[in-house]
Amino acid sequence: MNTVPPLIAVEGNHHDVGEQIGVRTADLIARSVETYTARFRDQAGLDDTTIDSWGRRYHALAEEYDPGIAAMLEGMAAGSGQSLARIAALNARTELLYGTGYRDEGCTSLAVLPSHTRDGHMLLAQNWDWHPEQADVTFLLATRDPSGFTVLSLTEAGMLAKSGLNSAGLGVCANLLVSDRDTGGEGIPYHFLLRGALHARTMSKAHQRLLPVRRISSGNVLLADAGGEAVDFELAPQVFGTLLPEDGLLAHANHFMADLPLRDLKAATSALTQLRPTRVRHLLAPAADRRAITTADVVRVLRDDWSYPDGICRWPDPEVAAGDQVCTVYSIVMDLTSRTLWIAPGPPRDHAYTRWELDALFEPAAPAPARDFTPEAPAHD
Incomplete structure (x- = not known):
């Protein structure tokens, strides 16, 4: 994998947006539905009737939680030619595969407060670690509603969001967490x-x-906004933990760091999770002390492959079977103050970052995205 993810930009009400996404990515959605339906059957023992029954239930829950999400699912099903139940089930893949051993892997997230950046901007960043072949069905999704509110997110085909930002200056990064409180249902x-x-x-x-x-x-969500604040929520069924920045920095990997009444089921097995947040702090500390962190400094952190192949910049492990390989699939840096997103295919040490300006995504003559932060020479053998 060595290409920049395509940008799919659509606008309208929630149903129209979903329908346009479905039409424009129908082939990719079909691949995702096929892949995850097979996993539902083979790993969770779910037949088509059960999958669709749960899909309908999750769509009903979406209507209660956020009608806009429910409308997007309905539009995506109509545009892609897939059943609504199967599209909803795809978006609940983690929950449907609970207890089967299937879990997203890796991810390192970080935020830098404006008080500690050279230009006074709020920075948010993440490496997304997962199976490298998943890059083929992943893209940048930009949506704009009739009021002009815009969301730009990395997205797997048929799904609604991963990490991203919006035109209000709010950004979101996501990390895997697993606890003994997790259930299906x-x-x-x-x-x-x-x-x-x-x-x-x-x-x-x-x-x-x-x-x-x-x-x-369970799951981790790191939030930050252009107003200059950041907070990390470690979410689990019925409980959550809150982490706040220290010395202008906030970083998270794949283990619970707050004191919560649960048993962490990933802390011992997720590659280098115990050290990745500390490594982020060590690498950024000199610039943080000067209150002069730049986007380039954050990129250097995301390209760090200390303890190769399992560093912040993660590489496929040659000792692991091909079907089980995990690496950094995409690397994202967001400047929430300027509403700018940089993205590089992984591992990011090998690739340049492409810059997208949120305010220009829907301009009639929007310029081509700029390339920045050229690849670096590998530091490993």
């Missing part, structure tokens, strides 16, 4: 929560989309 799927947060126009509203809801799976 009825609740708001994790990917609904991510889209719900991106629909929020204020930090307060984003909290309301994440916290006072029935959750059935």
Whole structure:
């Protein structure tokens, strides 16, 4: 994988946006539905009737949680030619595959407060670690509603969101967490929560989309906004933990860091999770002390491959079978003050970042995205 993800930009009401996404990515959605339907059957023992029954239930829960999300699912089903139940089930893949051993892997997220950046801008960034072949069905999704509110997010085909930012200056990054509180059943799927947060126009509203809801799976959400604040929520069923920046920095990997009444089921097995947040702080500390962190400094952190192949910049492990390989699939840096997103295919040390300006995504003569932060020579053998 060595290409920049395509940009799919659509506008209209929620149903229209979903329908346009469905039409423009129908082939990719079909691949996602096929892939995850096979996993539902082979790993969770779910037949088509059961998959669709749960899909209809999750769509009903979406209508209660956020009608805009429900309308997007309906439009995506209509545009792609897939059943609504199957599209909803795809967005609840983590919950449907609970207990099968299937879990997203990796991810390192970080935020830098404006008080510690050279230009006084709020920075938010993430490496997304997962199976490298998943890059083929992943793209940047830009949506704009009739009021002009815009969301730009990295998205797997058929799904609503991963990490991204919106025109209100709010940004979201997501990390895997697993606890003994996780269950299958009825609740708001994790990917609904991510889209719900991106629909929020204020930090307060984003909290309301994440916290006072029935959750059935664990996950980490790092929020930041152009107003200069950041907060990390470690979410689990019925409980959550809150982490705040220290010395202008906030970083998270794949283990619980707050004191919560649960048993962490990923802390011992997620590659280098115990050290990745500390490594972020060590690398940024000199510039943080000068209150002069730049986007280039954050890029250097995301390209760090200390403890190769399992560093912040993660590479495929040659000792792992091909079907189980995990690496940094995409690397994202967001300047929430200027509403700018940089993205590089992974591992990012090998690739340049492409810059997208949120305010220009829907301009009639929008310029081609700029290339920046050229690849670096590998530091490993």
